[in-house]
Amino acid sequence: MKEYEGKMRLVIKHYPYKYRDFSHIAAEASMAALDQGKFCEMHDLLLERSPRLDKESLVKYAEELGLDRARFREALDRMKHSALIERDKKLAVDLDLYNTPTFFFNGRKVIGNRPYEYLKRIIEEELKNGKR
């Protein structure tokens, strides 16, 4: 995103894996961190610490990032962002998506985790095409 600042916009949708115990609450944790302005930091930490994503661990990660612990925990307890996450999941199902991550570059679908150079090539092509 830094490399293409001002040239592209990133929209993230949640699609927690249905057979993982903590994937939904991890999505909640990322949104609770977003409430306090640290979505990306939490996102990266969740990937780094996976699969240790139980609630107590998530609260510790929030503390590591300097978030307000009580506020963060309350968001998790209330499942504050559940409706949004469920809406994203429905969108993914409606689009017949089944693998995370799945990227769309101006509608061009790329399935699976890819090296940066692979994604960069597609970004460059899309920027060159000038489509929106």
Place this chain on the structure above:
Amino acid sequence: MVKDENMNNVVSSLILVPIISELRGFARSISNYHCLNCVQKNRSNTTSSISNHYCLILFFTFLLILGFTISASAGHLEPFKAVPVPEKNPQTPEKIELGKKLFFDRRLSGDGTMSCATCHMPELAFTDGQDISMSYPTTRNWRNAQTLINVAFQKFLFHDGRVRTLEDQALFPLMSAFEMNQNLDFVEEEISQVPEYVKSFRKVFNGEVTRERIAMAIASFERTLISVNSPLDRHLKGDNSALSSDAKKGMDVFVGKGKCLECHHGVNLADNKFYALHVPENPALLNDPRVTATVRFVAKVYHYGDYRKLNEDPGRYLITKEKKDWKAFRTPTLRDIAKTGPYMHNGVFSTIEEVIDFFNRGGGKGNTVLKSLGLSSEEKRVLKVFLQEALSGEDIRITYPEIP
């Protein structure tokens, strides 16, 4: 240069034309090489003015002067003609259509997230475009997903050649814990709960859903994925304008100094053999406990004694337990190579240039199969042009089926 114990018996019949070409300043065109009939025909024409005796003297003289290792290619280039189909599984339109549905059906994976097409996407020449193939959620694969284009021509399947037919191959990824992680007893029952499938199996096989029939249908579909009408095919059929000037020069390198033809010949540009080229390890696989789990899992399945200490891919050794097969992998097809990167069994090379450089420097450290080729920058460039331009067949257009 590949050492091959089977080569010696063909040397005497094929070596004359190359040697004469050497004498004439390396023949400008290698179109003479493209099929055995042409080679033999050319041989008789050419030798009409030079006695066989004289040729043999020259031949041995050249061996002495240049210190050649006797190793000639038994192979030749062939245009696409027909797809081999086993008698036990004849192609029918209904079976192909059923196989196509199953190929794209995510019911075939344990968690319903993966179909065969997840790693063999039509848009990516039936690969997944990754160095290491995609894997079942939470696990990690260890090898590159090969293209399915022309898979019908392979006499061995998988990088390690563990099976010999597509029918035997199809169920392996379904069962594999790090691929589709499905249970075959379960999937038979799951598919049997879909009325449309039950009807199709009855029509196609006159019977119930079984794992063997699932595999037969998928294999039939896969036999339709064929690279046709590439510039090479057209050239070999006599169209002199099919290849660009650079591609023709690249073909010279391919069959000559580059020695590619020694292993990449026949209609599928592959010799169905296994070689330990000592391809560098893919750094992405190192120090990943998920990969180690995969390596040891496969080794355990194949009764590798000390699997708990294994940290690398033993290649075909896992199957044969023969020392010569340690880290040996099957020669892949070069058809549509421009679309099927990354390359090698572990996807360690992203580009064709990297692959050419690897072979040009004589393969990986310590290998006894390859020798450095000494290709110039220009030779490498035209070889790449040949690989990219000449070997690309028509795009295979797939209409996605409606999954019942």
